[in-house]
Amino acid sequence: MTVSNNRPVSLGHEKPMTLIISGNHAAAYAAKMARVEVVAAYPITPSTGCIEKVSEFVDSGKMGAKYIKVESEHSAAGALIGASATGARTFSSTSSHGLLYMAELVWWAALARLPTVMSIVNRELAPAWSIWAQTQDSMGLRDSGCIQYYCKNVQEVFDTVLMAYKVGENEQVYMPSLVCQDAFILSHTSAPVDMPSQAEVDDFLPPYTPKHFILDPKHPVTHSNLSYPSHFREKRQNIMESTHRAKQIIKDVCADYKKRFGRFHGDLIETYGIDKKTKHIIVSHSSIAEEIEVTVDILKEKGYDVGLLRLRVLRPFPDEEIREACKGAETIHFIERAPSYGYKGVIAIDTMAALYEGDNHPKPFHHIEGLSGMDVTAEYVADLIEKDLASLKR
Amino acid sequence: MFEEIRWHGRGGQGAVTSAKILAAAAHREGKSVQAFAFYGAERRGAPVETYTRISDKPIKRHSAIYHPTVVAVLDPVLPKILYMKGISEKTILVVNSNKEISFPSELKCKKFWVDATQIAIDLKLRIAESYITNTIMTGAVAKATGLVKLDSVLEAIKSQLNERLWESNLEAAKRGYIETIPYKNGV
Known part of the structure; x- marks a missing residue:
């Protein structure tokens, strides 16, 4: 055998x-x-x-x-x-x-x-x-x-x-x-x-x-x-x-x-629309992240400097790769399906710890979305990000 | 192009397979495709919704379809309120019916009808107490929308169904294609 x-x-x-x-x-x-x-x-x-x-x-x-x-x-x-x-x-x-x-x-x-x-x-x-x-x-x-x-x-x-x-x-x-x-x-x-x-x-x-x-x-x-x-x-x-x-x-x-x-889906992380100066980074995972690629297109069209970081591998945790991708970020927006009850989203916890060890500390916004398969549309996420950014101006 | 097709049927009528056959047909013509459904407590006879996405670019969306470009109704007695939601003037509606059933005048979309249940009776497409209209309606959608060629639908049926089901279902799709009729006043 x-x-x-x-x-x-x-x-x-x-x-x-x-x-x-x-x-x-x-x-x-x-x-x-x-x-x-x-x-x-x-x-x-x-x-x-x-x-x-x-x-x-x-x-x-x-x-x-x-x-x-x-x-x-x-x-x-x-x-x-x-x-x-x-x-x-x-x-x-x-x-x-x-x-x-x-x-x-x-x-x-x-x-x-x-x-x-x-x-x-x-x-x-x-x-x-x-x-x-x-x-x-x-x-x-x-x-x-x-x-x-x-x-x-x-x-x-x-x-x-x-x-x-x-x-x-x-x-x-x-x-x-x-x-x-x-x-x-x-x-x-x-x-x-x-x-x-x-x-x-x-x-x-x-x-x-x-x-x-x-x-x-x-x-x-x-x-x-x-x-x-x-x-x-x-x-x-x-x-x-x-x-x-x-x-x-x-x-x-x-x-x-x-x-x-000929196929590559990212390795530890996958980024979409991110360069070293991207100001607003959405961090997400799984199928929601592919939907959020559409969100990035919608927001870029509206003039926002936004990109997506998809966490493809949760362990081992890609801390250096996240710090590199978020080098120029002013805000970071977590859209994730998994809460850690009593604290925050699972991905947010690890990602913020990784960023703490670096020089740039973007302001985090936390969103737990899609629990029990609740539908998460690209437009809904775009709305969340716009509201996050509007709250900064108040 | 970015087409979003919503299928309405009842549990056991094969609406999941309709969504897949149309996806497979469009894929044969070089399109990006996706076929899915909303799953809950599975009960034979309960209303179900399934979905097909067809695009000439990679499909990134995984959310449900709220504004379908095509609505196909497999069961002649589903309440209209279930399948009229999200329909706009650009939507093409294809219903299984033995006549031009009436809709509220504000529903201005393009409408087609086909007597899929009669075709299913003729071809003995039946499981338990249900007549299975899925392959007929796939042919009907191909005719009403022009999204895919009939040949692609026939090949897709072969790729999705067991060989012993080919003969009756290929005939079903052909008849669905031929017997689909536009509403006389178009809308």
């Missing part, structure tokens, strides 16, 4: 192709083309479409992965940890309460340095019951060590799943990744997705060959035993350093991907 010269089957992608598919299916196609070896998942709305598609691939023989049926998300993550520790490339998908139920083992996978990749469909938490978009489910796991990507469209979901394996499996990194997309707004939206040929993907993403450790009965080793404080610091220090190193690896992988396939 996992011998490197005998890779799992991935049929149907002999040539590059474009399919009109949802974000869920985009993640499933990417997992198949990554020649994932083990999948374990438990369905939850709105991520079910992804693992349904994967199970269809496996059942029809188009995808040679082992699909482990489990009784909960907690078990799904456990199965991925075991499989990844044997050196298998692993995949799952979940959402909201499913992710929170597996939270204990998401941390475990990270602290055990296992580079699994999960497609996360960001959905509200209950109560009140909601199935719509909000990013607290994964953002609440930001301290776990997992690399977190937030995609703006369906094409980016496909590309990022492939890139996440390449980054996470780099021996300088060895960390799991969450590739996040907004509930329904991306998970159930169909758009054209360009896919390379299988041979091109194989060339980009060779088999996972872990050098740090492999669980193998022929060469028994012990892991996760009681570790005394004197050893612990070193382990955690390594994780800190690896996740920091991941920033450069992500940049390198995104640049390589662009060179091979």
Whole structure:
């Protein structure tokens, strides 16, 4: 099943192709083309479409992965940890309460340095019951060590799943990744997705060959035993350093991907309409950020000196890149889906801390928008920014 | 061009597939496309809205459609108030109906009708108690708007539906295209 010269089957992608598919299916196609070896998942709305598609691939023989049926998300993550520790490339998908139920083992996978990749469909938490978009489910796991990507469209979901394996499996990194997309707004939206040929993907993403450790009965080793404080610091220090190193690896992988396939969605951040002197910067994430590209066009038309900074990767946090992009900014406007109750938006907290370490301190405006998938239009955001700026003149 | 098409049907009638087929047809003609829906508690028979965006530039919007350029109504007995919202003089309205149904005089948009339910009955396009008019209405929208060619719709149906459904649905789209009639006074 996992011998490197005998890779799992991935049929149907002999040539590059474009399919009109949802974000869920985009993640499933990417997992198949990554020649994932083990999948374990438990369905939850709105991520079910992804693992349904994967199970269809496996059942029809188009995808040679082992699909482990489990009784909960907690078990799904456990199965991925075991499989990844044997050196298998692993995949799952979940959402909201499913992710929170597996939270204990998401941390475990990270602290055990296992580079699994999960497609996360960001959905509200209950109560009140909601199935719509909000990013607290994964953002609440930001301290776990997992690399977190937030995609703006369906094409980016496909590309990022492939890139996440390449980054996470780099021996300088060895960390799991969450590739996040907004509930329904991306998970159930169909758009054209360009896919390379299988041979091109194989060339980009060779088999996972872990050098740090492999669980193998022929060469028994012990892991996760009681570790005394004197050893612990070193382990955690390594994780800190690896996740920091991941920033450069992500940049390198995104640049390589662009060179091979002609697509680039930004690396740690993506900017739109920003130069070193831009006065007013909107900071946002996920699909709202792509809508806000239209806001920037609207406001520029009206004569505002405004640009967009999209946070594509939340961890590792792109502090230097944010300081560079905001060099000339007088105001910074956060439009984000995830509040940290008792303080501010999750992205605002980190971004302001990053700016504090620099020389320029733009005035912040905070907006939590789009909770429970509430519609956020380009015009609505333009109105918010105009009101922010008008308040300065009073 | 930036076209925003809003589809109205009932849960189980295939309005999600209509939105996708039109998107796939326009994509075949080199356009940027997006097909989506508003999802809630899924109930067969409840009114649903789905959406298609078609543009000659990359589509960046992910918000809902409030001012559609085209409105297509799959179910003949949906309350008009559900699908008249946001319609302007520039909107093209395509309704499944067996005659020119009347609208308030202030609704000045261009109107078309097609007896999609009768076509569905003829072609036995039925799931449970519902007649499925989605592919018929996709053909009707192609005719009424000229947004895509009929051939593109037919190819799109093949890309979106299981092969065993091709014969009846290709015929459905063709008949929808042919039998779509403009209102006599145009508006």
